[in-house]
Amino acid sequence: DTEVTQTPKHLVMGMTNKKSLKCEQHMGHRAMYWYKQKAKKPPELMFVYSYEKLSINESVPSRFSPECPNSSLLNLHLHALQPEDSALYLCASSQDRRRPNTGELFFGEGSRLTVL
Amino acid sequence: DAKTTQPPSMDCAEGRAANLPCNHSTISGNEYVYWYRQIHSQGPQYIIHGLKNNETNEMASLIITEDRKSSTLILPHATLRDTAVYYCIARWGNTGKLIFGQGTTLQVKP
Numbered sequence: 534d535t536e537v538t539q540t541p542k543h544l545v546m547g548m549t550n551k552k553s554l555k556c557e558q559h560m561g562h563r564a565m566y567w568y569k570q571k572a573k574k575p576p577e578l579m580f581v582y583s584y585e586k587l588s589i590n591e592s593v594p595s596r597f598s599p600e601c602p603n604s605s606l607l608n609l610h611l612h613a614l615q616p617e618d619s620a621l622y623l624c625a626s627s628q629d630r631r632r633p634n635t636g637e638l639f640f641g642e643g644s645r646l647t648v649l
Numbered sequence: 650d651a652k653t654t655q656p657p658s659m660d661c662a663e664g665r666a667a668n669l670p671c672n673h674s675t676i677s678g679n680e681y682v683y684w685y686r687q688i689h690s691q692g693p694q695y696i697i698h699g700l701k702n703n704e705t706n707e708m709a710s711l712i713i714t715e716d717r718k719s720s721t722l723i724l725p726h727a728t729l730r731d732t733a734v735y736y737c738i739a740r741w742g743n744t745g746k747l748i749f750g751q752g753t754t755l756q757v758k759p
Contacts, residue, residue, distance in 0.1 A: 575734075575736065636742075637695040642692050
């Protein structure tokens, strides 16, 4: 199983809503990532978790709140978003960041978010 | 992380080799060159990576110049399914942040 599964695939929310994006992997990977991708732009790194602890926050606004309940799951909680936050949100996972490996990140298909 | 420079777009005829260049003149000794691609509406896909030596796998070959200031990704027999945005990334070790640049849009034509 080499899949990273993201749900939902599409989400429409208002600026006052609270919603969550979910990401799951069963490859035993201990590092998980959130990226944001606007149309026709490259993916931008948001957060990195290593062994269920937040290790990198790329100065992301607090209206985005990541959570890693266990080594297989990664959530992104959304609250009071703005229309400009509409984007494709990509989750990825990789093996232990502290042990040598290929460094390959496995990406999910993304959750396409529209904020009205 | 070193900045990489790629041409914004390239065309390739189906069945021919696609050679995608990347400049990384400020790359440091600890930084690997990674290549990913993103087919429309899908998540990015790892292709290959290398440090100094040329590398080959089932998908592609990576040629790195001796001074490591540039590299070329080679898709030996491009197919229509290889049409995608190709990203060249200089990454610290194999655990550093994976930061995407603007990439090259490769269009494979029949």
